[in-house]
Each structure stands twice: as structure tokens, then as C-alpha cells.
Amino acid sequence: MTAGGRIRVLLVDDDALVRTGLRLMLGGAPDLEVVGDTADGVDVADAVTRLRPDVVLMDVRMPLLDGIAATRGIRSRAGHRPVVIVLTTFDADATVVEALRAGAAGFLLKHTPPERIVDAVRRAAAGEPVLSPSVARTLIERVAGGGGPTEDRRQQARKRFALLTEREREVARAVAAGLSNADIAARLYLSVGTVKAYVSSALARLELTNRIQLALLTHDAED
Incomplete structure (x- = not known):
């Protein structure tokens, strides 16, 4: 976190409109600071090294390096390792499960209400699970329903x-x-x-x- 205690956030999404919307949304919270953004997972390692975010909001599908591989890279790196929250359009997407296996702290739908996204960033930075018990239960059921x-x-x-x-x-x-x-x-x-x-x-x-x-x-x- 910054000296003033603000939570540093990195945005990773190939949609410029999504990045802009998230920046505006998070920028309105006095305890959050968007320190940077990037359009592809291939640039995440460098951004994490330079910007030292506390939380990364990570898109799943990107052109060069997807969010799963980028998340795995973050969680396996030496030194500073920010918490990753996966952003997705579809909560039943099997790639989200793989992202969670790769070390993401949880996932959020892109149409999640702004106040819940802000709250999720705060909780993730504090080391708390991003998924509510009901969502976690649903996720496990979906994994089970996918053939085991x-x-x-x-x-x-x-x-x-x-x-x-x-x-x-x-x-x-x-x-x-x-x-x-x-x-x-x-x-x-x-x-x-x-x-x-x-x-x-x-x-x-x-x-x-x-x-x-x-x-x-x-x-x-x-x-």
C-alpha cells in the first residue's frame, strides 16, 4: 500500500472502455489508487515489478497472454506478489475455475455493481476471500457438474x-x-x-x- 494506506490497484483488460470504467469507479474511493493499466497479460510481469500493486484486476481472455497464464506467473514469481481478482463476463466459464486453480483470490463479473467491486478489492487486499460462501458453493457445484x-x-x-x-x-x-x-x-x-x-x-x-x-x-x- 502507499504511505497513506491506500490500496494500489493494477487493471489488466484488453477492452479500453472496461479499463476506463474501472479506473473511474475505483478512483472515486479515497482508500484506493489505480497505479496503472495494461491491455494484455504479456505486460503484467513488468507492470507488477514497476508499479508494485496490492491487487490486480485481471481479465480472462486477452490476445497474447490470457489471464490464467498471467495469474500463474504472478503467483509463482519471487518477491512482490499481489492478489489477483479475475474479471469475467460469464460466471460459468470453465476458464475461471482454471484461474482460481492458478492462484486467483476469486472472481467478479464485469457487470458487478461498482460498490461490490470496490468492496472486493478492499477485502482481497486484506487477505479475505473475495467469493461469498454462496458463490463458492455454486462454483464447486459447477466444477462437480463438469465431469469431475x-x-x-x-x-x-x-x-x-x-x-x-x-x-x-x-x-x-x-x-x-x-x-x-x-x-x-x-x-x-x-x-x-x-x-x-x-x-x-x-x-x-x-x-x-x-x-x-x-x-x-x-x-x-x-x-
Whole structure:
């Protein structure tokens, strides 16, 4: 963030009108600062190095390098790694799921109301999940409805899932069901703080970046 505490945002979209609209929308929030924009994923690595954004709003489809590959590049780079929110036109688009697997914190539809986009940027910068429990649940259901994971991915997921402690697996299953931390705490008779600790330890043990990836891996392991 800037010295004044503002959240630095990078816009990545091949549609100039979308970039302009997002810049105007986010520029109206006193705690947000759009530090730059680019029209293609191929330019993201350089922009992240130069501008050091806290959050990247990333389009999925772009001419040279798509948002999935660009997101994967951000999450695997050394040094500064901003949070990525994927922007998409279709919430059922299978490429969105792949972007989440690549490390995006969540996704937003391009016609999402301005106040919700601003709120999502703030929450992502604070390390909170961008997807609401209901949206996360819908996403997992759509993944399940897409024919399920391949046998190789299922076996790999089961091996990784087995690395978790029994309590971490219980929490991971609840995350995959789309439950909030408060709901998980009530179900498992834990405090919210303890639930957060279990989520964090599961992510660290599995080398994942966010709870959406944890939900997807849990689904693959128990499909």
C-alpha cells in the first residue's frame, strides 16, 4: 500500500472502455489508487515489478497472454506478489475455475455493481476471500457438474489431502461446502480464530494461496 494506506490497484483488460470504467469507479474511493493499466497479460510481469500493486484486476481472455497464464506467473514469481481478482463476463466459464486453480483470490463479473467491486478489492487486499460462501458453493457445484477431475488429478489430490491432520481435513471439507468461518466454527464447535488458524495451516501445508484452491483440491480428493 502507499504511505497513506491506500490500496494500489493494477487493471489488466484488453477492452479500453472496461479499463476506463474501472479506473473511474475505483478512483472515486479515497482508500484506493489505480497505479496503472495494461491491455494484455504479456505486460503484467513488468507492470507488477514497476508499479508494485496490492491487487490486480485481471481479465480472462486477452490476445497474447490470457489471464490464467498471467495469474500463474504472478503467483509463482519471487518477491512482490499481489492478489489477483479475475474479471469475467460469464460466471460459468470453465476458464475461471482454471484461474482460481492458478492462484486467483476469486472472481467478479464485469457487470458487478461498482460498490461490490470496490468492496472486493478492499477485502482481497486484506487477505479475505473475495467469493461469498454462496458463490463458492455454486462454483464447486459447477466444477462437480463438469465431469469431475481426471483420475491423475484425483490421485494427486488424495495424496496431498492426506498430508492434512484430521481436524484440518474437517475444516477443508467445510470450506469446500462453501461455509463461512463463523459457520465452520459453529459446526465444529470451535472459535472463529481457531478456524482461521486451521485454514491457514492447511494452506501452508499444501502450499496453496487461498481457500478457493483449498476447496477445489478437497473436491478433487473426495470426488
